[in-house]
Amino acid sequence: MGRVYLPATLEAVLEILSREPSARLFAGGTDLLVRSSAVRRNEGSLVCLERVEGLSGVSESDGAVRIGACTTHGELMAGGLIRERFPLLREAVRHIGAPAVRNMGTIGGNICTASPAGDSLPALHILDAEVELHSAKGRRRMPLGRFILGPGLTALEPGEVLTAVWIDKDQGFNFHHFEKVGQRKAMAISVASMAFAARLNGDGIVARARCAFGSVAPKVFTSQVLDAFFAGKPLNEETLGAAAALVREGVSPISDVRASEEYRRTVAGNLLMRLEGAKAAGR
Numbered sequence: 310m311g312r313v314y315l316p317a318t319l320e321a322v323l324e325i326l327s328r329e330p331s332a333r334l335f336a337g338g339t340d341l342l343v344r345s346s347a348v349r350r351n352e353g354s355l356v357c358l359e360r361v362e363g364l365s366g367v368s369e370s371d372g373a374v375r376i377g378a379c380t381t382h383g384e385l386m387a388g389g390l391i392r393e394r395f396p397l398l399r400e401a402v403r404h405i406g407a408p409a410v411r412n413m414g415t416i417g418g419n420i421c422t423a424s425p426a427g428d429s430l431p432a433l434h435i436l437d438a439e440v441e442l443h444s445a446k447g448r449r450r451m452p453l454g455r456f457i458l459g460p461g462l463t464a465l466e467p468g469e470v471l472t473a474v475w476i477d478k479d480q481g482f483n484f485h486h487f488e489k490v491g492q493r494k495a496m497a498i499s500v501a502s503m504a505f506a507a508r509l510n511g512d513g514i515v516a517r518a519r520c521a522f523g524s525v526a527p528k529v530f531t532s533q534v535l536d537a538f539f540a541g542k543p544l545n546e547e548t549l550g551a552a553a554a555l556v557r558e559g560v561s562p563i564s565d566v567r568a569s570e571e572y573r574r575t576v577a578g579n580l581l582m583r584l585e586g587a588k589a590a591g592r
């Protein structure tokens with residue numbers, strides 16, 4: 310029978326992990342309880358992160374925003390700093406599950422689950438988020454794009470804890486959009502999702518754009534060619550149609566119970582076509 314630890318400090322977490330390397334970290338539990346039959350059978354120890362000082366909340370320092378790994382999606386949505394600085398991220402986490410899931414599920418859990426359908430991930434990629442990791446050996450930081458290795462796979466080493474996500478404060482975008490297609494409106498894992506952010510000049514021409522897609526490749530799909538394609542163009546039907554063709558060529562979706570490979574590929578391109586309407590609506 311496993312033990313449940315409720316440490317109050319990061320030092321205590323690291324000490325438990327060095328004593329019991331097989332112990333599982335538990336934040337909100339909304340993925341762990343669903344995915345791990347060992348946890349449901351009460352096998353192996355759990356280290357609950359909920360009470361660990363310094364792992365929750367959003368703060369600013371040195372031109373960047375630090376989001377504690379155990380900050381829930383609900384807290385992210387409610388926070389003024391996220392609303393003001395990263396409305397794209399707020400919009401993305403608003404699409405996770407339903408209020409009960411958002412009040413338990415954390416950003417750290419969403420990242421460490423490393424699902425291609427993780428709704429915070431496309432927005433975090435666009436914002437060039439970095440993860441902060443702690444172990445008994447010390448602290449390291451790396452770009453999210455290098456941390457997530459594939460479906461369910463991360464660069465987290467044994468004995469290591471994700472402690473925070475860092476995002477540069479000044480992103481310089483003045484237009485953003487997040488959209489997710491699922492099998493129903495709420496409580497749906499995405500069939501395809503898209504996060505888009507751009508700097509538009511006065512007459513609506515793109516100065517700089519970033520685009521990322523979820524659920525259409527083993528990892529979040531981004532493309533420098535696609536981002537560069539938008540530069541100097543308006544977000545009209547012609548631009549978006551050509552960009553949609555690039556996306557459909559670039560993605561590598563799978564077929565599963567939720568959707569076929571072909572449907573996902575089509576939808577990924579279609580999501581881009583929604584940008585013209587979003588821009589007209591002033592979002």
Ligand SMILES: Cc1cc2nc3c(=O)[nH]c(=O)nc-3n(C[C@H](O)[C@H](O)[C@H](O)COP(=O)(O)OP(=O)(O)OC[C@H]3O[C@@H](n4cnc5c(N)ncnc54)[C@H](O)[C@@H]3O)c2cc1C
Nearest residue numbers: 336337338339340341405406414415418419421427428471
């Ligand atoms: C009904 C339902 C609907 C859902 N809908 C969505 C949805 O629409 N979109 C979506 O993206 N997700 C959805 N999810 C999945 C889940 O809610 C999110 O991925 C959530 O963010 C996971 O966070 P958590 O804190 O609950 O993670 P946990 O379940 O606690 O942990 C998940 C994994 O990450 C590890 N982990 C957690 N925190 C850390 C840390 N700080 N350091 C190292 N490892 C860590 C755990 O060991 C575990 O392997 C849904 C889940 C349910 C049950």
